[in-house]
Amino acid sequence: MKRPIKKSTKGCDDPRLDYKDLETLAKYLNPQGEIHARRKTGYCAKCQRQLKQAIKRARHMGLLAFVGQ
Amino acid sequence: MNLYEGMFLLDNNVVREDWTKAKEVATGILEKHGASVTIARRWAERSLAYTIKKVNRGTYMLAYFDADPGSITIIRRDLELNESIMRYLVLKCDAVPEGEQELHDAELSTDFSVPEPPEDHVVDSTGEEDNESNDLDIDVGFDSGLDASPARPKAAAPKAEEKAEDKKEEAPAAEVTESKEETKEAPAAEAAESKEETTEAAASEEA
Numbered sequence: 001m002k003r004p005i006k007k008s009t010k011g012c013d014d015p016r017l018d019y020k021d022l023e024t025l026a027k028y029l030n031p032q033g034e035i036h037a038r039r040k041t042g043y044c045a046k047c048q049r050q051l052k053q054a055i056k057r058a059r060h061m062g063l064l065a066f067v068g069q
Numbered sequence: 070m071n072l073y074e075g076m077f078l079l080d081n082n083v084v085r086e087d088w089t090k091a092k093e094v095a096t097g098i099l100e101k102h103g104a105s106v107t108i109a110r111r112w113a114e115r116s117l118a119y120t121i122k123k124v125n126r127g128t129y130m131l132a133y134f135d136a137d138p139g140s141i142t143i144i145r146r147d148l149e150l151n152e153s154i155m156r157y158l159v160l161k162c163d164a165v166p167e168g169e170q171e172l173h174d175a176e177l178s179t180d181f182s183v184p185e186p187p188e189d190h191v192v193d194s195t196g197e198e199d200n201e202s203n204d205l206d207i208d209v210g211f212d213s214g215l216d217a218s219p220a221r222p223k224a225a226a227p228k229a230e231e232k233a234e235d236k237k238e239e240a241p242a243a244e245v246t247e248s249k250e251e252t253k254e255a256p257a258a259e260a261a262e263s264k265e266e267t268t269e270a271a272a273s274e275e276a
Contacts, residue, residue, distance in 0.1 A: 019158075020076075020112075020131075057158060057160075059118070060156065060158065061076060061078060061129070061156050061158055062078060062117035062119060062121050062127065062155075062156060063117075063118060064118050065119055066118075066119065
Protein backbone atom coordinates (compact mmCIF):
# COMPACT_ATOMS: atom_id res chain seq x y z
CA MET A 1 0.00 0.00 0.00
CA LYS A 2 1.29 3.42 -0.92
CA ARG A 3 2.01 5.52 2.12
CA PRO A 4 0.55 9.06 1.99
CA ILE A 5 3.18 11.79 1.85
CA LYS A 6 3.18 13.89 4.99
CA LYS A 7 2.71 17.55 4.27
CA SER A 8 4.59 20.11 6.29
CA THR A 9 2.36 22.21 8.48
CA LYS A 10 4.68 25.19 8.24
CA GLY A 11 2.96 28.17 6.67
CA CYS A 12 4.39 30.79 4.36
CA ASP A 13 3.15 34.24 5.27
CA ASP A 14 5.43 36.51 3.27
CA PRO A 15 8.86 34.98 3.95
CA ARG A 16 10.75 37.84 2.14
CA LEU A 17 13.48 35.63 0.79
CA ASP A 18 16.65 37.41 -0.21
CA TYR A 19 19.64 35.87 -1.98
CA LYS A 20 21.95 37.50 0.61
CA ASP A 21 20.26 35.73 3.54
CA LEU A 22 22.33 32.58 3.30
CA GLU A 23 21.42 31.25 6.71
CA THR A 24 17.75 30.99 5.72
CA LEU A 25 18.41 29.66 2.23
CA ALA A 26 20.73 26.92 3.47
CA LYS A 27 17.81 25.53 5.50
CA TYR A 28 15.98 24.69 2.29
CA LEU A 29 18.77 22.68 0.75
CA ASN A 30 19.49 19.01 1.29
CA PRO A 31 23.05 17.65 1.75
CA GLN A 32 23.33 17.26 -2.03
CA GLY A 33 22.53 20.95 -2.46
CA GLU A 34 19.10 20.34 -3.97
CA ILE A 35 16.17 22.61 -3.19
CA HIS A 36 13.52 21.04 -0.97
CA ALA A 37 10.15 20.25 -2.51
CA ARG A 38 7.05 22.24 -1.70
CA ARG A 39 5.67 19.44 0.43
CA LYS A 40 8.76 19.74 2.64
CA THR A 41 9.12 23.53 2.74
CA GLY A 42 5.39 24.04 3.21
CA TYR A 43 5.50 27.06 0.90
CA CYS A 44 2.78 28.06 -1.54
CA ALA A 45 3.63 28.10 -5.25
CA LYS A 46 4.48 31.79 -5.23
CA CYS A 47 6.80 31.60 -2.22
CA GLN A 48 8.43 28.45 -3.57
CA ARG A 49 9.24 30.34 -6.78
CA GLN A 50 10.78 33.13 -4.69
CA LEU A 51 12.85 30.56 -2.80
CA LYS A 52 14.01 28.96 -6.04
CA GLN A 53 14.95 32.34 -7.50
CA ALA A 54 16.85 33.42 -4.35
CA ILE A 55 18.81 30.16 -4.18
CA LYS A 56 19.69 30.32 -7.87
CA ARG A 57 20.89 33.92 -7.49
CA ALA A 58 23.05 32.97 -4.51
CA ARG A 59 24.48 30.04 -6.47
CA HIS A 60 25.35 32.30 -9.39
CA MET A 61 27.23 34.69 -7.08
CA GLY A 62 29.24 31.84 -5.55
CA LEU A 63 27.52 32.15 -2.18
CA LEU A 64 25.91 28.72 -2.28
CA ALA A 65 27.17 25.56 -3.91
CA PHE A 66 25.45 23.92 -6.86
CA VAL A 67 26.30 20.49 -5.45
CA GLY A 68 26.94 19.45 -1.86
CA GLN A 69 30.27 18.26 -0.50
CA MET B 70 14.86 56.10 -13.86
CA ASN B 71 14.63 52.97 -11.74
CA LEU B 72 16.37 51.93 -8.57
CA TYR B 73 18.64 48.93 -8.96
CA GLU B 74 20.61 46.76 -6.59
CA GLY B 75 23.96 45.54 -7.79
CA MET B 76 26.18 42.91 -6.24
CA PHE B 77 29.69 42.60 -7.60
CA LEU B 78 32.27 39.93 -6.87
CA LEU B 79 35.65 41.62 -7.07
CA ASP B 80 39.02 40.00 -7.52
CA ASN B 81 40.99 40.01 -4.24
CA ASN B 82 44.21 40.90 -6.06
CA VAL B 83 42.65 44.23 -7.07
CA VAL B 84 41.18 44.76 -3.59
CA ARG B 85 44.58 44.11 -1.98
CA GLU B 86 46.12 47.01 -3.90
CA ASP B 87 43.49 49.58 -2.93
CA TRP B 88 39.87 49.19 -1.91
CA THR B 89 38.69 52.56 -3.26
CA LYS B 90 40.18 51.78 -6.65
CA ALA B 91 38.53 48.38 -6.67
CA LYS B 92 35.23 49.98 -5.79
CA GLU B 93 35.63 52.51 -8.58
CA VAL B 94 35.99 49.68 -11.11
CA ALA B 95 32.31 48.85 -10.61
CA THR B 96 30.96 52.30 -9.78
CA GLY B 97 32.91 53.80 -12.70
CA ILE B 98 31.12 51.52 -15.16
CA LEU B 99 27.76 52.46 -13.66
CA GLU B 100 28.43 56.18 -13.74
CA LYS B 101 29.86 55.98 -17.25
CA HIS B 102 26.42 55.03 -18.52
CA GLY B 103 24.50 57.71 -16.66
CA ALA B 104 23.67 55.88 -13.43
CA SER B 105 23.82 57.73 -10.12
CA VAL B 106 25.24 55.54 -7.38
CA THR B 107 23.63 56.26 -4.02
CA ILE B 108 25.19 53.46 -2.00
CA ALA B 109 28.33 51.45 -2.65
CA ARG B 110 29.82 49.48 0.18
CA ARG B 111 31.90 46.43 0.98
CA TRP B 112 29.50 43.61 1.76
CA ALA B 113 31.86 40.77 2.69
CA GLU B 114 35.14 39.07 1.99
CA ARG B 115 34.57 35.36 1.99
CA SER B 116 35.52 32.04 0.51
CA LEU B 117 33.49 31.09 -2.52
CA ALA B 118 31.21 28.06 -2.61
CA TYR B 119 33.05 26.89 -5.74
CA THR B 120 36.10 27.96 -7.69
CA ILE B 121 35.53 30.88 -10.06
CA LYS B 122 38.30 31.74 -12.53
CA LYS B 123 40.74 29.55 -10.55
CA VAL B 124 40.10 31.66 -7.44
CA ASN B 125 38.60 30.48 -4.14
CA ARG B 126 38.11 33.80 -2.36
CA GLY B 127 36.59 37.12 -3.32
CA THR B 128 35.27 40.43 -2.04
CA TYR B 129 31.61 41.30 -2.53
CA MET B 130 30.49 44.85 -3.13
CA LEU B 131 26.89 45.92 -2.76
CA ALA B 132 25.58 48.98 -4.59
CA TYR B 133 22.26 50.75 -5.02
CA PHE B 134 21.95 53.01 -8.02
CA ASP B 135 19.40 54.86 -10.10
CA ALA B 136 19.66 54.16 -13.79
CA ASP B 137 17.74 54.41 -17.00
CA PRO B 138 16.23 50.99 -17.87
CA GLY B 139 17.70 51.22 -21.38
CA SER B 140 21.24 51.62 -20.06
CA ILE B 141 21.16 48.40 -18.03
CA THR B 142 21.92 46.24 -21.09
CA ILE B 143 25.02 48.31 -21.83
CA ILE B 144 26.07 48.27 -18.16
CA ARG B 145 25.72 44.47 -18.10
CA ARG B 146 27.88 44.14 -21.23
CA ASP B 147 30.60 46.35 -19.74
CA LEU B 148 30.55 44.43 -16.46
CA GLU B 149 30.87 41.20 -18.41
CA LEU B 150 33.98 42.48 -20.20
CA ASN B 151 35.76 43.71 -17.08
CA GLU B 152 38.25 41.18 -15.73
CA SER B 153 38.34 42.55 -12.15
CA ILE B 154 34.65 41.75 -11.75
CA MET B 155 34.31 37.99 -11.52
CA ARG B 156 30.52 37.89 -11.10
CA TYR B 157 27.77 40.48 -10.97
CA LEU B 158 24.06 40.57 -10.26
CA VAL B 159 21.86 43.54 -11.13
CA LEU B 160 18.30 43.48 -9.82
CA LYS B 161 15.51 46.02 -9.81
CA CYS B 162 14.40 46.98 -6.30
CA ASP B 163 11.70 49.13 -4.79
CA ALA B 164 13.61 50.96 -2.08
CA VAL B 165 16.97 51.00 -0.37
CA PRO B 166 16.79 48.68 2.67
CA GLU B 167 17.03 50.16 6.14
CA GLY B 168 20.49 50.44 7.59
CA GLU B 169 22.25 50.46 4.23
CA GLN B 170 22.77 54.22 4.27
CA GLU B 171 24.42 54.05 7.71
CA LEU B 172 26.75 51.28 6.61
CA HIS B 173 27.64 53.30 3.52
CA ASP B 174 28.38 56.39 5.63
CA ALA B 175 30.47 54.32 8.03
CA GLU B 176 32.64 53.20 5.13
CA LEU B 177 33.22 56.80 4.03
CA SER B 178 34.42 57.86 7.49
CA THR B 179 38.14 58.13 8.17
CA ASP B 180 38.08 55.38 10.80
CA PHE B 181 37.09 52.78 8.24
CA SER B 182 39.87 50.54 7.03
CA VAL B 183 39.51 47.52 4.83
CA PRO B 184 41.20 44.45 6.29
CA GLU B 185 43.74 42.83 4.02
CA PRO B 186 42.11 39.92 2.16
CA PRO B 187 43.74 36.64 3.18
CA GLU B 188 45.74 34.61 0.71
CA ASP B 189 43.81 32.30 -1.53
CA HIS B 190 43.95 28.94 0.18
CA VAL B 191 45.25 26.10 -1.87
CA VAL B 192 43.06 23.09 -2.49
CA ASP B 193 44.76 19.91 -1.30
CA SER B 194 45.22 16.87 -3.47
CA THR B 195 42.50 15.22 -1.37
CA GLY B 196 40.11 18.03 -2.26
CA GLU B 197 39.89 19.33 1.32
CA GLU B 198 40.03 23.08 1.71
CA ASP B 199 41.09 25.18 4.66
CA ASN B 200 37.95 26.49 6.30
CA GLU B 201 38.98 29.99 7.15
CA SER B 202 36.52 32.20 8.95
CA ASN B 203 34.82 34.85 6.89
CA ASP B 204 33.30 38.19 7.77
CA LEU B 205 29.74 36.95 7.90
CA ASP B 206 30.48 33.89 10.00
CA ILE B 207 27.55 32.10 8.45
CA ASP B 208 27.61 28.36 8.35
CA VAL B 209 26.38 27.52 4.89
CA GLY B 210 26.32 23.82 5.62
CA PHE B 211 23.52 21.91 4.05
CA ASP B 212 22.45 20.13 7.20
CA SER B 213 19.25 22.00 7.78
CA GLY B 214 16.84 21.79 10.66
CA LEU B 215 14.18 20.42 8.37
CA ASP B 216 16.30 17.40 7.59
CA ALA B 217 16.53 16.38 11.21
CA SER B 218 13.25 14.51 11.35
CA PRO B 219 12.41 12.79 14.66
CA ALA B 220 12.42 9.37 12.96
CA ARG B 221 16.11 9.57 12.14
CA PRO B 222 17.70 9.57 15.59
CA LYS B 223 15.61 6.52 16.56
CA ALA B 224 16.74 4.66 13.49
CA ALA B 225 20.32 5.68 14.09
CA ALA B 226 20.32 4.64 17.76
CA PRO B 227 20.25 0.83 17.24
CA LYS B 228 23.03 1.12 14.71
CA ALA B 229 25.16 3.01 17.21
CA GLU B 230 24.53 0.25 19.78
CA GLU B 231 25.54 -2.39 17.28
CA LYS B 232 28.70 -0.48 16.51
CA ALA B 233 29.51 -0.24 20.21
CA GLU B 234 29.08 -4.01 20.53
CA ASP B 235 31.32 -4.57 17.54
CA LYS B 236 33.93 -2.38 19.11
CA LYS B 237 33.74 -4.38 22.32
CA GLU B 238 34.28 -7.54 20.36
CA GLU B 239 37.19 -5.99 18.54
CA ALA B 240 38.74 -4.60 21.69
CA PRO B 241 40.12 -7.89 23.14
CA ALA B 242 41.69 -8.74 19.81
CA ALA B 243 43.43 -5.40 19.78
CA GLU B 244 44.71 -5.99 23.30
CA VAL B 245 46.09 -9.35 22.29
CA THR B 246 48.03 -7.84 19.45
CA GLU B 247 49.37 -5.14 21.73
CA SER B 248 50.47 -7.65 24.32
CA LYS B 249 52.14 -9.67 21.59
CA GLU B 250 54.07 -6.63 20.54
CA GLU B 251 55.09 -6.03 24.14
CA THR B 252 56.34 -9.57 24.47
CA LYS B 253 58.24 -9.18 21.26
CA GLU B 254 59.78 -5.94 22.42
CA ALA B 255 60.62 -7.15 25.89
CA PRO B 256 63.03 -9.97 24.94
CA ALA B 257 64.69 -7.72 22.43
CA ALA B 258 65.27 -5.09 25.09
CA GLU B 259 66.63 -7.68 27.52
CA ALA B 260 68.95 -9.01 24.86
CA ALA B 261 70.23 -5.53 24.15
CA GLU B 262 70.87 -4.91 27.85
CA SER B 263 72.73 -8.19 28.25
CA LYS B 264 74.82 -7.36 25.20
CA GLU B 265 75.76 -4.01 26.69
CA GLU B 266 76.75 -5.71 29.94
CA THR B 267 78.99 -8.16 28.11
CA THR B 268 80.73 -5.41 26.18
CA GLU B 269 81.28 -3.44 29.39
CA ALA B 270 82.69 -6.50 31.08
CA ALA B 271 85.01 -7.13 28.15
CA ALA B 272 86.19 -3.54 28.24
CA SER B 273 86.97 -3.74 31.95
CA GLU B 274 88.91 -6.99 31.42
CA GLU B 275 90.98 -5.38 28.66
CA ALA B 276 91.76 -2.45 30.90
